[in-house]
Amino acid sequence: MNTLLTWLGKTDIDKALEDQEAALATIALNNDKPFDKIVILASAWDSEWEGYLGWLKARLVASKRPFADVAIHRAKIKTPIDYETILSESNIWIDKLSNESKKLTISLTSGTPAMIATAVILGKARSNVEFIQSSEKVGIIKPNIPVDFAKAYVKSAAKGMANKALKDPNVAKSLSEIIAKSPDMLDIIRKAKILAGSELPVLVLGETGTGKEVMSNAIHIDSLRADKPFKAVNCGALPQSLVDTILFGHEKGAFTGADKQHKGLFEQADGGTLFLDEVGELPADVQVKLLRVLQEGSITRVGGSESIHIDVRIIAATHRDLLKMVEANDFREDLFYRLAVGVIHIPSLRERTQDIPILVAELMAEINVAASTQHSNKSKNISEKGMEFILSQPWPGNIRELWNTLNRASLWGEGGEVSEIDLSDAIINRLITHEMADVTLSFNDKVDIIQLTDRYQKSYIRAALKASGNVKKHATQMLGLKDHQTLSNWMKRLDIDSGK
Structure with missing residues (x-):
């Protein structure tokens, strides 16, 4: 029929x-x-x-x-x-x-x-x-619709998971939504709430991956400018030839290819907030131009002569030590003090271990939401030993490293739990080869070189034991020693208790 x-x-x-x-x-x-x-x-x-x-x-x-x-x-x-x-x-x-x-x-x-x-x-x-x-x-x-919807759905869901894993965790949060239990982080949020209610420029400091953009976005969301634009730019990624047009815009015909007028980020953020990420990466000539904008409150598009008034709040962030850069003449002192009116220093993850369990729970919730679009993926939790493993790690890449590790561990892990083995397999190995700075001694200086080297060895052995959960075999591999007996001998000589 x-x-x-x-x-x-x-x-x-x-x-x-x-x-x-x-x-x-x-x-x-x-x-x-x-x-x-x-x-x-x-x-x-x-x-x-x-x-x-x-x-x-x-x-x-x-x-x-x-x-x-x-x-x-x-x-x-x-x-x-x-x-x-x-x-x-x-x-x-x-x-x-x-x-x-x-x-x-x-x-x-x-x-x-x-x-x-x-x-x-x-x-x-x-x-x-x-x-x-x-x-x-x-x-x-009679149209031919060459789509396998089941396959297309799986592909789209997988791509969505990949995009989620490649990006940082959700940044659209108010200050009250930022995960915090440790006293230091609670104090940071308290200060950020005070700054959010002001119109002062803010400088957010912290190691890479600590969540500087999350904090900056939250300050904007809780500010009087919340209903206005929030524009962000990574200063380290600005091409030298396009810095002016990206930040300040250009007029039609200003240069070859400028076939229409373009508003730069300052104009796009007018009335709102401009987030200058990694501001320490700005070259000297751009620092001068940025200082002029902050002082005068106006910009001029490339190829134009009209001075355009802008009302933009600046929030800058960097992982670099700007004061040392000022001393080395790598960052303008006058620009530094223009930006560093309200300063927020976000602690590293190893300095806020009390926050890690609730932070892991939030990150896993995001991962599970992304995974829920694929029928083959189950919602997962971190096992008790898995959490112990997480707490034992230093996380030099901070929240970003933790986020990526959890994504990888969730991908490899089977069943409804992510184990300590899944997590240890997911951590990317780092080869640490810190070189000593040049050593200078005056004629009458005295150094206890044995004590210095013993202290150095003791610090790394303890760190390896902690990271490995006191598993000597793994700690031996981490330290590049011949065998675990060698490690035991060193521990005995240095008076290191394996239980510590």
Whole structure:
């Protein structure tokens, strides 16, 4: 049996009153193979159904096509754009008709976009379903939709997980949403809330991966400028040739390729906040230009002469020691004091170990949400020993390193728990080869070199034991020693208790 499934449109009814064919009738009367059965779904215009059905059957009779099994059925949907009820109703009919028909043809011309999209998704899952369309200019066409929705969904979900893993954790948080339990971090948030309510420039300091952008964004969200733009730029990634146009914009014709006017980040952030990440990477000439903008409160586009007033709050961040850079003449002192009005120093992860368990829980929740789009992935938690392992690590890359490690461990781990083995496999090994700075001694200086080297060895042995969970075999490998007996001998000589 050859069956047609279609929705009834208002145009179909109106054209029939003029004894003219619209989409539904065109398909029913002109398809290359007549339909044995026509199922028409409708949810409105009840009083018109009988008249339209009589007109369509008369046309089918005149065309010598089957007309006995043609009917309009009420579709139980809330509205023509309610996907949930449209999906439910369409699924019932497509399931029923595809099972009882040799071929089911679904019209993609009549109906709302929600109805058409739902029909395509459900119909593509059936081997005996094809689609049909009609238009006044082209007539009847049978579109080929070369999409494997199951495969496309899995690919899209996997790509979504990959994008999530490649990016930093969610940064759109207010200060009250930032994870904190340790006294130092709670004090930082308290100070940040005070700064958020002011209009002062803010300088956020901290090691790479500590969450400087999260803090800066949160200050903006809690500020009086929250409903205005928040623009961010990584100063270390600004191409020298494009710094001016990126920050200050350009006029049309300012240089080859400038075919239209462009507003720079300062103008884009007008009324809001401009976040200058890694401000310590700015070259000297750009530092001068930035200082001038902060002093004068105005910019001039490249190729322009007009001075444009801007109202922008600056939040800058860096992992570098700006005071040392000032002393070395690598960063302008006057710019430093312009930026460092309100200073926030975010502690490293190893300095806020009290925050790690709740931070891990939040990061795992984000990972699980991303993984939930893939049926093959289960929601996972960190095992008790896994958490002990996390707490034993120094995390030199801070939250960013922890985030990436959890993503990798979740990917490798099987079942509903991420174990300490999954985590240890997920940590990227670092080869530490710190070289000593040049040593200078005066003629009468005295040094206890044995004590210095013993102290150095003791510090690294203790660090290796802590990181390995007091597993001597692994600590031996970390330290590059011959065997664990060598490590035991060193520990005995240096009076190191393995339980410490």
